[in-house]
Amino acid sequence: MANWFVDLNPVMQALLATLFTWGVTALGASLVFFFKTINRKVLDAMLGFAAGVMIAASFWSLLAPAIEMAEAEGSVPSWIPAVVGFLLGGVFLRGIDLVLPHLHLDKPLEEAEGIPTTWRRSVLLVLAITLHNIPEGLAIGVAFGAVAYNLPSATLAGAIALAIGIGIQNFPEGAAVSVPLRREGMSRRKCFWYGQLSGAVEPIAGVIGAAAVLLMRPILPYALSFAAGAMIFVVVEELIPESQAEKNTDIATLGAMLGFAVMMALDVGLG
Secondary structure, three states: OOHHHHOOOHHHHHHHHHHHHHHHHHHHHHHHHOOOOOOHHHHHHHHHHHHHHHHHHHHHHHHHHHHHHHHHHOOOOOHHHHHHHHHHHHHHHHHHHHHOOEOOOOOOHHHOEOOOOOOOHHHHHHHHHHHHHHHHHHHHHHHHHHHOOOOOOOOHHHHHHHHHHHHHHHHHHHHHHHHHHHHOOOOHHHHHHHHHHOOOHHHHHHHHHHHHHHHOHHHHHHHHHHHHHHHHHHHHHHHHHHHOOOOOHHHHHHHHHHHHHHHHHHHHHHO
C-alpha cells in the first residue's frame, strides 16, 4: 500500500476513495458512446450484482465492525448501536425518498416520487441514482474515519476494500443512467454528463461521513450501522425490484449472488 496514502488524513483518504468511485461511475456512463441500448437481461444482471455488493458491504464492512466496536466499549449491549443505527439509516433514506423528486428506471413520468415537480424525465432519472449514491459515499467516509481510532475491526485495508467494491458496482449504475437517456433521443455527450453526475454526490457524502466520526467518536458504531441501513433500504426499495421487473428473476438473483461473493472476498481478503 502506498505510504503517501497511508499518511493522509482520513478525510482526505475518504475524498480520494470517493473520487475513485465517482470515476468508475463516469466510466460506466461512457458506455453510451458505444451502445444505444443495453440488453435487458444484461442490465438486470448488473443491477442484481450491484445489490449483492451493497448487501455484502452492509454486513462485512459496516455492521460487523459496528458490533465489534460496541462489544469492545461495553457501555451498552453490543446489539443496540447496530439496531438503532441501522433503522435510523433506513428512516433517513425514506425521508429523502419522500422529499427528493426522482423517477425509477423504466417507470412512466406520472409515477415520479417525491415532491411534485415539472422537472424533465432525464433529471428525475439522474436523481434516482443520486439518491442511492448518498449512503454509498457515507459508508466509505465512515469506514475511513473509523481507521483513525486504531480499532482492530476498522482497518485501512478494509476501508479500501469497501471503496473498491462500491466502485465496481458503480460501473453498471453509470450505464443504467446514461444508456436509457440515449434511447430517449438525448445526445451522447449529455447522456454521459448526466450519467457521471449521478456519482458526484459520493465525494460530498464521503467527506461528511469521515469528518463526522472524527469529530464525534462515540457515534462511530451508530454511524457504521446507519450507513448499512441506508444501503439496505436502497437495495430493497430500488435495486431488487428494478432488477426483477422484467421477470428475469434467475439472472438478477445470480447477479446478486456474484456481487455478494465479490464484495465478501474483497472485504475478507483485504480487510
